Amino acid sequence: MTLREVCNTLGVTRRAVQGYEKAGLVVASGKNERGYLLYDGKTQARIKTIKLYQRLGFKIIQIKDLIDAPKEVVKQALEEQVDWLKCERESIEDLIALANEIIRSI
Amino acid sequence: MTLREVCNTLGVTRRAVQGYEKAGLVVASGKNERGYLLYDGKTQARIKTIKLYQRLGFKIIQIKDLIDAPKEVVKQALEEQVDWLKCERESIEDLIALANEIIRSI
């Protein structure tokens, strides 16, 4: 698939994929006769995984360490991320309460 | 109070206050005989307010429109922010569930 096709089917931007390449997370599998960048199935799967990790709050540099890591390492990282997400949820709860207090005082 | 004193008492960094000044959110009330930047009580209160709005997720440009706005405008902005925070909370709930699913599948 060309870059455009990958972007459309996976819902990522051209610039994001470019960013992943710069970070060393993915590599184009080649170019077609017109010089268009091509990505194979494995690379597309990697891009999907990267997007998923990003949604979970991992940074690019963390994903770099995670994407080719053994399952147990991934599992532990995910468990830590769940703890972090729970903290985030707590913070948001507190902020909602705080904002509501201020609203009532106005 | 000097910049250092403001930073220590309010828990902000020198660079953050500098950023607020650049954005036009606050202005130093003057300089002392040594050329140190000074901030009066009103300015310190503004900095506190800015930090609070930032915690609630407002961006600097939004705070610029909010900090001198009438109470009703602030109230409405806060109500919208609460809605947004609730959406954020939902997203995090979903992410926690998703991460836990992945963990179970490993």
Next chain:
DNA sequence: TTGCTCCTCACGTCACGTGAGGTGGC
């Protein structure tokens, strides 16, 4: 002169957004 504290730039960060300028085949 050394040491301390402050000042004002100004580049770096992060993950892209948003063009700019150039190429290749119809």
Next chain:
DNA sequence: TTGCTCCTCACGTCACGTGAGGTGGC
């Protein structure tokens, strides 16, 4: 030549972080 799609830079974004280089009084 025009029009289209792609390419590869490269500056811009956001709210500061992190120095660099210079000043003033002990």
